Amino acid sequence: MTTTASHGRSGLPRAILAAGAIAFATCAASEPASYPNRQEADLAIAGFKLESGAVLPEARLHYTTLGSPHRDANGDIDNAVLVLHGTTGTGKQFLAPTMGPELFAPGAPLDAAKYFVVLTDGLGRGGSSKPSDGLRGRFPRYGYGDVVEGQYRVVTEGLGIKHLRAVIGTSMGGMQTWMWGERHPDMMDGLVAVASQPIPVSGRNALWRRLLIEAIRSDPGFKDGAYDREPTQFTQVLPIFNIMTEGVLSQQREAPTNAEAATLYDRLAAGYVGTVDANDWLYAFDSSFDYDPSPRLGEIKAKLLAINFADDALNPVELGVMEPAIRRIPGAQFVLIPASPETHGHQSLRYAKLWRPYLAGFMAALGPSGPAAEHATPAGR
Secondary structure, eight states, X not given: OEEEOOOOOOOOOOOOGGGOGGGGGGOGGGOOSOOTTOEEEEEEEEEEEOTTSOEEEEEEEEEEEESOOOBOTTSOBOOEEEEEOOTTOOGGGGGSTTTHHHHTSTTSTTOTTTSEEEEEOOTTSTTSOOGGGTTGGGSOOOOHHHHHHHHHHIIIIISOOSOEEEEEEETHHHHHHHHHHHHXXXXXXXXXXXXXXXXXXXXXHHHXXXXXXXXXXXXXXXXXGTOSSOOOGGGGTTHHHHHHHSOHHHHHHHOOSHHHHHHHHHHHHHHHTTTSOHHHHHHHHHGGGGOOOGGGGGGOXXXXXXXXXXXXXXXXXXXXXXXXXXXXXXXXXXXXXXXXXXXXXXXXXXXXGGTHHHHHHHHHHHOOOTHHHHTSOGGGO
């Protein structure tokens, strides 16, 4: 079922483009501190084998949890929710002020007092193993399949979870949500994919990524990834990330004149210098090479909700891929949120107030879990 959503003005803050792409991923200073039982840990895996056959001698997979696990009569955790981040983010991105309170606060769809929330740092990002840890250009090439395998092992081996209430992801995490539904069809009750499409990275979405990758590779200071000093020339191209992921209306408001656009570009480019690692970004943007869930959509068993934004240039409505894809999955639903002064293109995902109502309805339809389920009637399950 496809739904075109509508919403009133909610007074969402303007996107501050000049803060750069990584501002969202490094928002620790403004994180709320009140989520119950917040914990962080690492799962270390010796000889982590990638789908290419390459082996990472030791993979460190970092994760954050909120709330407490609840166990059913068999002793199994029954209230776990896995939440997956985007290409340049980490699990902590969901604790940002425009997301955490909307998702995990009391009464929110993923209320951390009810759910055991798992926020992983995908392979190659954050506190997990990544090129900048030491291997640099010798780090083995990884794909989304390897990232999903790491997430699966955190859930099953690190936390002992046999079944998830839901897998929820945004952007790259949304793409990996489709993959979770195919690779582990009996592992979860629900899937929520936000700001993604179940087709290979291609067309304009592939072209701008290639532009970014080639800017890194061609930087004289890159030295095939073996640099001792962080290269800086490639950062002049990185504003392409902001241009592609932010909404047209937001960018026009930020830069209503040619002179202001020039100033904004300079500010964006300067914001990347010394704040991103060339190898980490090259590997991260290259890792979508193996993404293509389209052949196996019919294998998804869990209830699925896909939410996209009409002004998202990375997942353009014009391609017309969502409706036919959704029809291949029994009971799946698709919501398209129209462009408005409140949306921010692909970065609309950062403003959970826009998509919280649909997530709330979906989680309610799954029925109660954990402590609430103990008091529910059978019909409520």
